Amino acid sequence: MNGGEQTILFNNKPRVLAGYSIVGPKEAMGPLDPYFHKRLRKDDFGQKSYEKAECKLHMSAISGAIIAAGLTPKDIDVNIGGDLLNQIITSSFSARELDIPFVGMYTACSTFGQALIAGAALIDGGYVYRAACSTSSHFSTAERQYRYPLELGTQMTPTSQWTVTGAGCTILGKEGGKIYAESATIGKVVDFGIADANNMGAAMAPAAAKTVAQHLKDTGRSADHYDCIVTGDLGVYGSRLFLELLESEGIKVAGNHKDCGEMIFDKKQRCPQGGSGAGASSVVFNSYFLHQMRSGSIKRLLLVPTGALLSKLSSLQGETIPGIANAISFAVEE
Amino acid sequence: MNGGEQTILFNNKPRVLAGYSIVGPKEAMGPLDPYFHKRLRKDDFGQKSYEKAECKLHMSAISGAIIAAGLTPKDIDVNIGGDLLNQIITSSFSARELDIPFVGMYTACSTFGQALIAGAALIDGGYVYRAACSTSSHFSTAERQYRYPLELGTQMTPTSQWTVTGAGCTILGKEGGKIYAESATIGKVVDFGIADANNMGAAMAPAAAKTVAQHLKDTGRSADHYDCIVTGDLGVYGSRLFLELLESEGIKVAGNHKDCGEMIFDKKQRCPQGGSGAGASSVVFNSYFLHQMRSGSIKRLLLVPTGALLSKLSSLQGETIPGIANAISFAVEE
Incomplete structure (x- = not known):
């Protein structure tokens, strides 16, 4: 690679134009609450299923970030996204609503890093002007997919972590911001x-x-x-x-x-x-x-x-x- | 994008150094058999589960392509891969054996295109020298994940397609080949x-x-x-x-x-x-x-x-x- 064994260097300083975060009620009760952009009162987000709620969450993060950057969806060349659900349906179903070329990624919770790297490289190389890099997860969709039905009320083991209900999106661009x-x-x-x-x-x-x-x-x-x-x-x-x-x-x-x-x-x-x-x-x-x-x-x-x-x-x-x-x-x- | 609304142009001609294909027995009975590089006699590939067989298939395609290019895994900067299984376990479990930086992708059967585009852009932009772009699928893992247990012997509808058992890998590089x-x-x-x-x-x-x-x-x-x-x-x-x-x-x-x-x-x-x-x-x-x-x-x-x-x-x-x-x-x- 151009920066060593596993490292790539961006020579043209691809910029962070904006970031947006939307979280569930439990996350909004945590210490980072003042920094989040939007908080849900209920984690079903008014949807008929938790999967649909996660999809709306993901889409809201992308829309929120585009607005925060002072742009419209037409200004975004590519959405690079991923999530934890089987066949990353959250990201691809969000992309269906957005009319932006879509790149789907998956390396579990590392996906956000991968999406940012791909977005930065595509901008730095001069291929795209702006990329929306987004990921999401949802406690209730993840629990029932990876573990047990929520209704079981399964206890957490001492090493268990709590899947974050939230979605974030970063808009990267060729120029703008420091x-x-x-x-x-x-x-x-x-x-x-x-x-x-x-x-x-x-x-x-x-x-x-x-x-x-x-x-x-x-x-x-x-x-x-x-x-x-x-x-x-x-x-x-x-x-x-x-x-x-x-x-x-x-x-x-x-x-x-x-x-x-x-x-x-x-x-x-x-x-x-x-x-x-x-x-x-x-x-x-x-x-x-x-x-x-x-x-x-x-x-x-x-x-x-x-x-x-x-x-x-x-x-x-x-x-x-x-x-x-x-x-x-x-x-x-x- | 640099080539229009959804199109990117590669200016530095990233090259196809080699390609490799490995298929299951049914595919080897089809008209393209003379062109495939390796054929399995049995689609369990000597493994204890079909998932492990698909993983071995995927890994064999990457290894086969690297050898066909006259290279070793050390010469490959990045493996960009994907498959149809939940959480693309085939690709990531293959990557575990390979000691090559890994980028996981998913857009269903379009993943191979996405992997080639990412690989070509990373090379064209001067970030990596060589990329192994790989995807796979397996009839028996796909059937039981997406549809029914194989043992049911479910009939296909007239519009059904048969999931290909096979894996392919293309080695892209900065120079070599026409x-x-x-x-x-x-x-x-x-x-x-x-x-x-x-x-x-x-x-x-x-x-x-x-x-x-x-x-x-x-x-x-x-x-x-x-x-x-x-x-x-x-x-x-x-x-x-x-x-x-x-x-x-x-x-x-x-x-x-x-x-x-x-x-x-x-x-x-x-x-x-x-x-x-x-x-x-x-x-x-x-x-x-x-x-x-x-x-x-x-x-x-x-x-x-x-x-x-x-x-x-x-x-x-x-x-x-x-x-x-x-x-x-x-x-x-x-």
């Missing part, structure tokens, strides 16, 4: 042998550590080059593992690390490991972190959405859960 | 209101017609610019609908149109509509069509993989089936 994407590291699929579908943090932490280590090696940077290294949804336990794995390679990140999954819920909200889902990094980046970059308190940020690669069937067939993490760095122009 | 990608049209999601999950051809044909019409408009070409316009898996009935829809817009394609799904099986093979699946366009392009381009009998080809966007759940919830089609054009250097 925040730009400057490099990206595409992750490899890493299998640590974790087979517990209720312990995603442990499954994803090795991939996150590997991607961050490779990113620093490829760019010749130390971890403190970044004001903040932001993982997607490792949760409390996964974040600790991530930091320990990096430390074992001589890389100290602790002081400038944040995890979107860990940040989104308060300890009182009865999900001690924090949140997860393709919407987690997407709503937190598009609200809190873009705000911090705009206000100048973060100037260099490495976003590392993390994904656990499994299906209900793969778990039933006794497969372990490989992880993947994609990194993309943003900077604020001085 | 076949190159020259433009691509990213599809929009089009919903014609078809709700019959056994009539994919009708669901996809409008998207294919729309993408081809837009491609010709964006490039200012007439359909006969291409020696062959190749759709992915419309099948017999879908192909007819595709040609009629184009004709109603004043575009005549009939003489130079082929459909991978229609080509792969013989009429005697008891699947009168032909094949479908993310492996269909992938095995046919990487075998027959690359051979025709290398031998000089096709000099300009437009490949249009077509996808039907549905999940088992979306059908049960009464959703219609939107379609998408992505087009990428290849030319042979004089």
Whole structure:
């Protein structure tokens, strides 16, 4: 690659034109509430099924971001999107309403990173002028697809994370604004042998550590080059593992690390490991972190959405859960 | 976009270094058998489950293509892959074995087009040197995931297509060989209101017609610019609908149109509509069509993989089936 073994460099500073986040009621009760753009009062969003609700959520994030950028759908060349549902129906059914060319992506909760990387590369290379990069997840659609019917009222294990109900969208463009994407590291699929579908943090932490280590090696940077290294949804336990794995390679990140999954819920909200889902990094980046970059308190940020690669069937067939993490760095122009 | 409303132009001629195709026993009894690179004697490929068999199939296609290009996995910067299984476990579990950065994609059977477009853009823009673009499908994994247990012996309806058991991979690179990608049209999601999950051809044909019409408009070409316009898996009935829809817009394609799904099986093979699946366009392009381009009998080809966007759940919830089609054009250097 043009920036090392796994890293690509963007030479033309593709810009972040706007970000938008929309979340469910539980997320709106968490500590990041002041930063979100829209909050639902009920997580069915007035729809007949949770899947339709997630679809409306996804579409609202894209529309919201386009409006926030002062644009109309006609100004967007491509929507690059993904979600956790089988056959990513949320993203593709949203795209059906939008009349924008659609690219569907899937690497679980790492999809948001992948979408941003693809969008930034297409703009940086001069192929498209503006891209809407969007992901979503929904607690109720994910629970019943991956685990059990909600009506069972299944208890969470101590390592379980709570799937975030939310959707986020970033509009990238050739010009406009002072925040730009400057490099990206595409992750490899890493299998640590974790087979517990209720312990995603442990499954994803090795991939996150590997991607961050490779990113620093490829760019010749130390971890403190970044004001903040932001993982997607490792949760409390996964974040600790991530930091320990990096430390074992001589890389100290602790002081400038944040995890979107860990940040989104308060300890009182009865999900001690924090949140997860393709919407987690997407709503937190598009609200809190873009705000911090705009206000100048973060100037260099490495976003590392993390994904656990499994299906209900793969778990039933006794497969372990490989992880993947994609990194993309943003900077604020001085 | 740099080539019109939905079209991107590749200015640096990203090359096709090699293609590889591996198919199941039924596909090997079809008319394209002489062109395939490897044929399975049994479609379980010696594995304990059909999912593991599909995974081995996918991995074999990538390895086969890398070897055919005279390379090793270390020479490949990125694997861009997808398949039809929930959470694209085939592609991501293959990537786990390969130690190559992985980008996961999903737009159903149109995924192969999307993967080629992403690979070509990443190379053309100077970000990566070589990309392995791969997709697969497997009759037995698809049937039991989307429809019924195989043991039921469910009859096919007259419009049903037979999911192709096969995987294909194309190695794209900055230099080498005389076949190159020259433009691509990213599809929009089009919903014609078809709700019959056994009539994919009708669901996809409008998207294919729309993408081809837009491609010709964006490039200012007439359909006969291409020696062959190749759709992915419309099948017999879908192909007819595709040609009629184009004709109603004043575009005549009939003489130079082929459909991978229609080509792969013989009429005697008891699947009168032909094949479908993310492996269909992938095995046919990487075998027959690359051979025709290398031998000089096709000099300009437009490949249009077509996808039907549905999940088992979306059908049960009464959703219609939107379609998408992505087009990428290849030319042979004089």
